[in-house]
Amino acid sequence: MANYGNQVQFNVYQTMPNPDPNRLPVVYEEWEEMAREVLEDGPYYYVAGGAGGEDTMKANLKAFSRWKIVPRMLRDVEERDISVELFGRTYQSPLMLAPIGVQSIIHPDGEIASARACAEMNVPYITSSASTKPMEKIAEEMGDAPRWFQLYWNRDPEVTKSFLQRAEASGYSAIVATLDTPMMAWRENDLKNVYLPFLVGEGVGNYLTDPAFCAKLDKSPHEDPTSAIMHWTQTFGNPTLTWKDIAFLKENTSLPILLKGILHPEDAKLAVEHGVDGIIVSNHGGRQVDGAIGALDALPLICDEVKNEIPVLMDSGIRRGSDIVKALALGAKAVLIGRPCMYGLAVAGERGVREVLQNLTADMDLTMALAGERSIQDLKRSILIEKD
Numbered sequence: 001m002a003n004y005g006n007q008v009q010f011n012v013y014q015t016m017p018n019p020d021p022n023r024l025p026v027v028y029e030e031w032e033e034m035a036r037e038v039l040e041d042g043p044y045y046y047v048a049g050g051a052g053g054e055d056t057m058k059a060n061l062k063a064f065s066r067w068k069i070v071p072r073m074l075r076d077v078e079e080r081d082i083s084v085e086l087f088g089r090t091y092q093s094p095l096m097l098a099p100i101g102v103q104s105i106i107h108p109d110g111e112i113a114s115a116r117a118c119a120e121m122n123v124p125y126i127t128s129s130a131s132t133k134p135m136e137k138i139a140e141e142m143g144d145a146p147r148w149f150q151l152y153w154n155r156d157p158e159v160t161k162s163f164l165q166r167a168e169a170s171g172y173s174a175i176v177a178t179l180d181t182p183m184m185a186w187r188e189n190d191l192k193n194v195y196l197p198f199l200v201g202e203g204v205g206n207y208l209t210d211p212a213f214c215a216k217l218d219k220s221p222h223e224d225p226t227s228a229i230m231h232w233t234q235t236f237g238n239p240t241l242t243w244k245d246i247a248f249l250k251e252n253t254s255l256p257i258l259l260k261g262i263l264h265p266e267d268a269k270l271a272v273e274h275g276v277d278g279i280i281v282s283n284h285g286g287r288q289v290d291g292a293i294g295a296l297d298a299l300p301l302i303c304d305e306v307k308n309e310i311p312v313l314m315d316s317g318i319r320r321g322s323d324i325v326k327a328l329a330l331g332a333k334a335v336l337i338g339r340p341c342m343y344g345l346a347v348a349g350e351r352g353v354r355e356v357l358q359n360l361t362a363d364m365d366l367t368m369a370l371a372g373e374r375s376i377q378d379l380k381r382s383i384l385i386e387k388d
Ligand SMILES: Cc1cc2nc3c(=O)[nH]c(=O)nc-3n(C[C@H](O)[C@H](O)[C@H](O)COP(=O)(O)O)c2cc1C
Pocket: 046, 047, 048, 098, 099, 100, 101, 102, 128, 129, 130, 131, 150, 178, 260, 282, 283, 284, 285, 286, 287, 315, 316, 317, 318, 336, 337, 338, 339, 340
């Protein structure tokens, strides 16, 4: 049963007469402003920016604000349940940390800080292929805490196979295969700032420690780092993939496979037909196809197509608890939190990520209760209305 809401509310009210000077922000926009103050242009815009004219980023936020909650009264919401079951494991809440690469560009502890915050909160952490720290090091920091591994499907099948084996060996319990990034999109801010973290060696940690990747190099990354990074740029993504290739993933891992980046109901149908275990409705936070549909707008059509055959998760644009309630009511089983946690990381490292996750959880729990609902399992489309 949840008590996040009351607990956090109590702490907030307690500090009101004598505000703690070390208190972190509560408001999402304030976190972003503080991150802007502590980061240089390159890293800040790498995180905050999107593809093209950032239309999709705007569409993500607009979609959340178009759906309105219609609260119900007198429904005894004293005891609440915000736990969720996925692939045979029960999680305390429906929040997860989205896979985010290159986190050391915004905080020296990078992924280690985020993973530790998640472990403390029992929130699943999704390690990105493009992490600055190797997946084994992140796993080591997490003990038994839940973690999934996000796969960027390398052009070299041996590297992809090796990543899957390493993830399994280091205790990751699901594979998230991201499909929307076989190459990087036209990101205007990064082009303007001439900033690409990978070219200075950030985000290639998993590759430079990979035996299959290193086997293809003439010299070790230690001896010739530039050639190693160049090899990475040529092999990182695989635009030749088709639905046939899903069989390769299934042959090479026994872990549940989720496909991330699904927006079209026909693709959701194909995912089910190809026997994957879950999908993540996402437009990569508006960082890939500018002009794409807002992720929340894509969600109900996809859930209608999937008909509960496999779990549907979502991300892109979640900023507050009410956004989470809306995504769950439209059919998502769980949600991935992206930029809000990264601003927490930039501002206050591990403590910042924990604070953002705690606040989002409390806000979601309170919003659900005040909408007249006791359990996230019971959230249905009928509590929402779409209004422009
Ligand atoms: C700086 C940054 C790096 C990201 N790196 C990855 C990645 O390595 N793999 C991946 O699947 N998605 C990556 N994403 C996308 C997130 O997983 C998620 O889809 C997105 O952040 C959700 O949008 P939101 O942050 O606006 O809520 C990244 C996003 C950001 C902001």
